[in-house]
Amino acid sequence: MFKRLHDDNTFVFTFDGTDIQACKGETVAAALFANGIAALRKTHTSSSQRGPFCMMGACYDCLVEVDGKTVQSCMLPAQPGLQVNRAKAQDE
Amino acid sequence: MATDDTDIVIIGGGPAGMSAAICAASHGATVTLLDEQPTAGGQIYRGLSNGDNRIAGLLGKDYQYGKKLIDQLARTTVQHLTNTTVWSVDENAVITYSKDHQANRIAAKIVIIATGALERPYPIPGWTLPGVMTAGAAQILLKTSGIVPEQPVLAGTGPLLYTVASQLLGAGVKIAAVVDTVTSKNHLRAAKQFPITTPGPLLTGLSYLKKIKRTQTPYYKGATQLKITGDRSANGIEFQHKGKVVSLRSNCILLHQGVIPNTQLSRSLRLEHHWHSLQQCFHPSIDQWGKSSLDNIRIAGDGAKIGGAIIAEHHGTITALGALADLEKITEQTRDKLAALPLAAIHRLDRLRHFLDALYAPPVHYAEPTDDTIICRCEEVTAGDIRRYAKLGCVGPNQTKSFGRCGMGPCQGRYCSLTVTEILAAENKLSQDEVGAYRIRSPVKPVTLEELASLHD
Amino acid sequence: MTIRSESEFAVVGGGVVGLSIAYGLLNKNKNVTLFDEGDLALRASRGNFGLVWVQGKGAGMPTYAKWTRASASRWQSLARQLSNDTGWDLALQQRGGYSIYLDEKSLEKKVATLTELKKQLGGDYPFEVLGHNAIKKEEPHIGKDVVGAVLHHEDGHLNPLVFLRSLVKATQLRGLKVVQKKVTLITPSGNGFTVQTTDQQQHLTEKVVLASGLGTKALGETLGFKVPIRPQRGQVLITEKMPPVINRPSDEIRQVNEGGIQIGASAEECGFDDKETIKTTAELASNAIKQYPILAKAQLVRSWGALRIMSPDGFPIYQQSTTCPGAYFATCHSGITLAAAHAQLLPQWLCGDGAAITDLGIPFHDFSENRFDV
Ligand SMILES: Cc1cc2nc3c(=O)[nH]c(=O)nc-3n(C[C@H](O)[C@H](O)[C@H](O)COP(=O)(O)OP(=O)(O)OC[C@H]3O[C@@H](n4cnc5c(N)ncnc54)[C@H](O)[C@@H]3O)c2cc1C
Numbered sequence: 001m002f003k004r005l006h007d008d009n010t011f012v013f014t015f016d017g018t019d020i021q022a023c024k025g026e027t028v029a030a031a032l033f034a035n036g037i038a039a040l041r042k043t044h045t046s047s048s049q050r051g052p053f054c055m056m057g058a059c060y061d062c063l064v065e066v067d068g069k070t071v072q073s074c075m076l077p078a079q080p081g082l083q084v085n086r087a088k089a090q091d092e
Numbered sequence: 093m094a095t096d097d098t099d100i101v102i103i104g105g106g107p108a109g110m111s112a113a114i115c116a117a118s119h120g121a122t123v124t125l126l127d128e129q130p131t132a133g134g135q136i137y138r139g140l141s142n143g144d145n146r147i148a149g150l151l152g153k154d155y156q157y158g159k160k161l162i163d164q165l166a167r168t169t170v171q172h173l174t175n176t177t178v179w180s181v182d183e184n185a186v187i188t189y190s191k192d193h194q195a196n197r198i199a200a201k202i203v204i205i206a207t208g209a210l211e212r213p214y215p216i217p218g219w220t221l222p223g224v225m226t227a228g229a230a231q232i233l234l235k236t237s238g239i240v241p242e243q244p245v246l247a248g249t250g251p252l253l254y255t256v257a258s259q260l261l262g263a264g265v266k267i268a269a270v271v272d273t274v275t276s277k278n279h280l281r282a283a284k285q286f287p288i289t290t291p292g293p294l295l296t297g298l299s300y301l302k303k304i305k306r307t308q309t310p311y312y313k314g315a316t317q318l319k320i321t322g323d324r325s326a327n328g329i330e331f332q333h334k335g336k337v338v339s340l341r342s343n344c345i346l347l348h349q350g351v352i353p354n355t356q357l358s359r360s361l362r363l364e365h366h367w368h369s370l371q372q373c374f375h376p377s378i379d380q381w382g383k384s385s386l387d388n389i390r391i392a393g394d395g396a397k398i399g400g401a402i403i404a405e406h407h408g409t410i411t412a413l414g415a416l417a418d419l420e421k422i423t424e425q426t427r428d429k430l431a432a433l434p435l436a437a438i439h440r441l442d443r444l445r446h447f448l449d450a451l452y453a454p455p456v457h458y459a460e461p462t463d464d465t466i467i468c469r470c471e472e473v474t475a476g477d478i479r480r481y482a483k484l485g486c487v488g489p490n491q492t493k494s495f496g497r498c499g500m501g502p503c504q505g506r507y508c509s510l511t512v513t514e515i516l517a518a519e520n521k522l523s524q525d526e527v528g529a530y531r532i533r534s535p536v537k538p539v540t541l542e543e544l545a546s547l548h549d
Numbered sequence: 550m551t552i553r554s555e556s557e558f559a560v561v562g563g564g565v566v567g568l569s570i571a572y573g574l575l576n577k578n579k580n581v582t583l584f585d586e587g588d589l590a591l592r593a594s595r596g597n598f599g600l601v602w603v604q605g606k607g608a609g610m611p612t613y614a615k616w617t618r619a620s621a622s623r624w625q626s627l628a629r630q631l632s633n634d635t636g637w638d639l640a641l642q643q644r645g646g647y648s649i650y651l652d653e654k655s656l657e658k659k660v661a662t663l664t665e666l667k668k669q670l671g672g673d674y675p676f677e678v679l680g681h682n683a684i685k686k687e688e689p690h691i692g693k694d695v696v697g698a699v700l701h702h703e704d705g706h707l708n709p710l711v712f713l714r715s716l717v718k719a720t721q722l723r724g725l726k727v728v729q730k731k732v733t734l735i736t737p738s739g740n741g742f743t744v745q746t747t748d749q750q751q752h753l754t755e756k757v758v759l760a761s762g763l764g765t766k767a768l769g770e771t772l773g774f775k776v777p778i779r780p781q782r783g784q785v786l787i788t789e790k791m792p793p794v795i796n797r798p799s800d801e802i803r804q805v806n807e808g809g810i811q812i813g814a815s816a817e818e819c820g821f822d823d824k825e826t827i828k829t830t831a832e833l834a835s836n837a838i839k840q841y842p843i844l845a846k847a848q849l850v851r852s853w854g855a856l857r858i859m860s861p862d863g864f865p866i867y868q869q870s871t872t873c874p875g876a877y878f879a880t881c882h883s884g885i886t887l888a889a890a891h892a893q894l895l896p897q898w899l900c901g902d903g904a905a906i907t908d909l910g911i912p913f914h915d916f917s918e919n920r921f922d923v
């Protein structure tokens with residue numbers, strides 16, 4: 001659904017244990033989009049799928065988990081070796 | 093706890109914040125500029141300082157223009173804290189922020205809030221599905237990462253919708269369709285506001301529309317009853333056009349319905365706000381120098397009133413001049429002299445803004461979402477729920493929180509506040525001013541308990 | 550000026566206290582009109598912590614302890630009745646609750662207070678003291694700095710927002726008339742009272758109940774009440790939704806049924822200022838992390854301040870006017886805990902049968918505001 005105009009300075013981070021290719025300067029949300037991943041979490045209320053919506057840190061639909069903390073993937077620079085996980089739902 | 097008073101702390105490094113910082117520092121004030129982004133530029137000049145000319149080239153000269161401000165800022169004495177999220181400002185002008193997971197406080201003599209705009213919420217059925225995002229979000233992907241959607245549908249209205257369409261076309265993207273909700277009623281209303289001279293920005297706008305036509309991008313004007321289809325993610329969009337249902341397939345739908353001031357901080361300070369009927373949103377009430385209902389809190393740029401990047405830049409300068417005079421860094425005569433040019437520029441551009449506001453006013457259906465439409469994305473509260481609360485006697489947005497958690501999620505109402513106000517106004521037959529808006533509480537952006545706890549002395 | 554509805558009861562105040570009383574009166578087939586302010590009134594009901602709490606209540610006034618327990622023991626029936634009316638689940642749990650301690654001295658003091666209270670209540674007061682290991686067994690995430698806790702088996706919690714919404718709907722279903730206007734003046738007239746609202750309307754009523762919290766002062770004084778109440782700010786934090794980490798609530802931290810962790814509540818004397826402050830919220834956060842270290846990384850979504858309604862001794866006041874009989878004044882700071890008593894017992898007093906409550910072993914006149922006369 002998304003593609004990169006240029007593929008340079010690539011490196012790898014992981015999302016739920018899977019390798020994701022990212023380019024320098026990309027946020028985690030952007031890199032996931034470029035890898036065809038748009039759905040990042042499920043809502044607590046109805047378990048519906050959600051993904052990044054605003055890309056500017058306002059909607060909180062892009063939440064992921066890093067180091068046990070819930071963070072906005074659209075505000076988080078991708079970095080080599082970063083381990084990103086899907087945010088845990090309440091019932092898990 | 094709080095460090096020594098800085099003369100002026102500016103929140104937001106867009107055109108308004110940058111120009112305010114440059115002006116304030118050049119007259120001897122100590123200035124700290126705080127912004128969430130890794131580089132200066134704000135929404136419009138986002139990613140510009142990354143220095144990727146291949147992308148800047150695609151984005152056009154209005155974008156590249158920002159380089160001037162960014163470079164100027166870098167040459168000042170302004171302390172610019174990047175990747176810094178402000179999550180509380182109190183009435184004594186003490187600002188609390190987090191940077192690198194560390195919370196900190198800074199006290200100012202005067203705070204200038206220049207936090208810009210948010211895209212207006214455009215709730216339609218299916219707008220929460222993955223694959224649906226705002227047009228601005230797609231633009232951010234392009235600006236900061238050179239990532240573009242494949243065969244997207246752009247839907248809604250507003251200058252930014254055409255800007256993004258044109259920028260994507262320029263980047264070689266094939267756009268599946270532009271579904272425009274603008275109506276001929278808007279054209280009539282706008283005609284009355286037509287600027288006497290045709291300023292440059294209007295011509296640029298027209299060139300965007302021409303580009304959409306020239307590339308033979310399917311273009312549907314006057315669309316209503318928009319609805320996104322798909323079960324677990326978006327697979328298309330359906331709408332009424334010229335009496336027929338049109339159904340298009342795409343897994344990337346970009347919505348836009350104009351922008352509105354980001355009033356989270358001004359609301360959390362309980363400043364006065366008022367409804368602006370032409371822009372159909374709340375504005376914090378400010379005087380000609382950007383002063384809010386609290387003396388030490390000023391608001392500049394799109395966060396005060398939607399005017400666009402150039403107005404925001406001038407408004408930033410004017411707000412800084414007002415603050416400098418109040419801090420006795422300059423005399424009132426100097427202030428007035430220096431403000432003359434930016435004021436005149438704003439005056440000129442305001443005409444164009446009114447024209448655009450009328451032309452791209454959101455369509456009626458935007459404020460009247462169907463009962464099954466989710467309004468509060470965080471807590472998944474629908475328009476029907478809110479109407480039911482109104483029937484139970486819910487008169488205001490703060491009651492919708494108690495009735496159904498509406499607005500109580502992490503986005504703190506950024507993407508539902510306005511719609512809730514509109515629905516309650518319609519249901520209870522009240523004006524938007526009478527209904528009011530959510531009371532915003534700190535933190536205006538979530539922060540970990542350990543960060544908050546670190547401020548305990 | 551026009552004259553509007555006539556009713557048997559006018560209840561002033563649409564918070565939990567007013568609504569619980571109105572619900573009880575409607576259940577007795579009374580004709581009730583409720584008056585409530587607009588969207589931003591100072592509402593303790595919306596800011597409260599959601600505890601149905603027994604432990605410690607009434608130290609210094611055993612009648613209040615009995616009244617609290619009378620309410621707590623009626624809560625299941627109230628919750629069932631409201632769920633039947635509305636179809637909503639209040640998430641009421643009364644499986645006990647803690648006071649958690651980080652130092653031995655405070656724990657000992659608390660135990661002494663509860664032991665004394667137990668004696669005053671004739672030995673019927675089911676609490677136990679848990680040492681660190683015992684509480685750790687109940688609450689695996691408890692922090693190492695916790696020296697112990699008091700577990701009282703009658704304590705519990707619920708979803709206060711669903712409760713408020715249920716009361717609104719259930720009273721509406723039972724024919725409550727609601728006037729969404731601020732009451733400006735209440736005057737005795739004929740056999741009853743005239744209630745005047747900001748829109749210059751007048752409403753006639755046989756009896757009037759002031760349950761308007763902090764707004765009661767001005768209205769009550771003209772009816773001969775002293776209204777010795779003051780605001781006390783409590784600040785509360787709520788985190789993002791989390792998987793279950795806390796089993797039972799404490800009077801400071803609980804996990805709400807939707808998953809968020811709620812942390813409270815401070816007690817500050819600062820007039821009518823209901824703003825949240827960094828100073829207090831930082832202290833609450835720091836304390837919460839000591840009790841449950843797992844909360845350190847939880848994202849705080851919102852904090853807020855709300856005003857409790859305090860009488861000089863902290864106990865409720867229920868008073869009928871001596872100069873204007875038929876006018877009643879009810880106030881307390883634990884409107885959730887006492888809601889079942891307010892819905893099921895208080896209406897008897899309002900209908901002239903206060904003795905029925907005293908017959909339960911709860912000397913009701915103890916709650917008179919005359920106790921503050923010197
Ligand atoms: C997504 C989007 C895309 C846009 N694209 C265009 C375009 O292509 N062309 C155009 O002419 N106009 C565009 N606009 C409008 C344009 O952004 C504004 O007219 C202009 O940027 C206003 O300048 P400003 O300085 O008032 O605010 P902004 O440029 O928005 O700057 C505000 C800054 O505040 C920061 N901020 C906000 N809250 C906090 C906080 N709590 N803590 C720290 N920092 C914070 C933000 O990170 C941002 O950098 C766009 C608007 C949006 C929302």
Ligand code: FES
Nearest residue numbers: 053055059060074
């Ligand atoms: S996409 Fe909206 S906050 Fe990240």
